[in-house]
Amino acid sequence: MTTPFLFVATVLVWGTTWIAIAAQVGDVPVTVSIFYRFALAGMLMLAGLAVIRRLRRPAVWRFVVVQALCLFCLNFVGLYTATSLVPSGLVSVIFSLASIFNAINARLFFGERISRQTVLAGGLGVTGVVCLFWPDIDMGGGAETLRGIGWAVLGTAFFSWGNMASRQNTRLGITPVTANAWGMGIGALCLLAILTATGEPLVLPAGGVYWTALLYLAIVGSIVGFTAYLMLVARIGSAKAGYATVLFPIVALAASTLFEGYAWTPISILGIALAVVGNIVMFWRR
Numbered sequence: 445m446t447t448p449f450l451f452v453a454t455v456l457v458w459g460t461t462w463i464a465i466a467a468q469v470g471d472v473p474v475t476v477s478i479f480y481r482f483a484l485a486g487m488l489m490l491a492g493l494a495v496i497r498r499l500r501r502p503a504v505w506r507f508v509v510v511q512a513l514c515l516f517c518l519n520f521v522g523l524y525t526a527t528s529l530v531p532s533g534l535v536s537v538i539f540s541l542a543s544i545f546n547a548i549n550a551r552l553f554f555g556e557r558i559s560r561q562t563v564l565a566g567g568l569g570v571t572g573v574v575c576l577f578w579p580d581i582d583m584g585g586g587a588e589t590l591r592g593i594g595w596a597v598l599g600t601a602f603f604s605w606g607n608m609a610s611r612q613n614t615r616l617g618i619t620p621v622t623a624n625a626w627g628m629g630i631g632a633l634c635l636l637a638i639l640t641a642t643g644e645p646l647v648l649p650a651g652g653v654y655w656t657a658l659l660y661l662a663i664v665g666s667i668v669g670f671t672a673y674l675m676l677v678a679r680i681g682s683a684k685a686g687y688a689t690v691l692f693p694i695v696a697l698a699a700s701t702l703f704e705g706y707a708w709t710p711i712s713i714l715g716i717a718l719a720v721v722g723n724i725v726m727f728w729r730r
Contacts, residue, residue, distance in 0.1 A: 459695025
């Protein structure tokens with residue numbers, strides 16, 4: 445698969461998962477839904493690789509475990525908790541900083557230089573996302589808003605650290621497919637431990653819409669989305685791959701236009717323009 449295909453696939457897949465996530469909101473606690481998602485995705489990946497005889501045991505487990513905790517457990521807990529405290533638009537703005545987080549962590553863990561191109565592209569992208577969600581950004585909530593921002597920053601940080609663990613797994617010869625298969629299973633076990641420690645019951649909803657959404661999130665959103673994204677990280681680096689987080693909200697709002705009648709405003713159109721320009725700057729080659 446070509447690099448542009450992986451990038452577009454990641455943006456389209458993760459930009460549409462919000463529809464399935466919204467379909468799951470209701471009687472089932474958020475953490476329980478995340479557990480179902482990665483338990484199903486992990487079992488499907490492990491079973492599928494075993495059937496085609498491509499299931500491999502990682503030679504080194506520690507970074508697979510770190511990836512599992514950061515990408516398939518703690519980052520979702522942080523971001524979903526943030527969404528329960530502040531508007532989702534504000535969470536999207538913070539999460540769009542992932543490319544900057546990745547550039548900083550790549551500098552800390554791998555000694556890579558932070559280029560002015562990355563900083564400029566990240567700044568344009570984040571400004572664009574701010575414009576897109578400007579009406580939803582309410583900073584007047586006091587302590588609750590600060591807690592929400594804190595959870596969103598923490599969730600984004602875990603996402604970025606998971607990117608670094610994936611890069612290290614690739615250096616050790618562990619493919620994203622192998623790391624994801626075992627990582628999703630480990631992440632599900634960690635989520636189950638959290639649910640057990642907090643006494644959260646495993647609610648089983650009866651509606652078919654919930655289970656259809658779960659299948660989409662497990663197969664398309666997790667197996668396809670994370671595999672494409674982490675292959676992208678291995679090919680073009682974590683900072684450039686992380687810029688996909690700027691484009692997720694654009695796809696989400698485009699889908700919202702079709703299904704929910706989202707009305708575009710001049711400031712939201714400006715936001716898209718800035719995000720597109722940032723994308724051009726990020727991938728520009730002299």
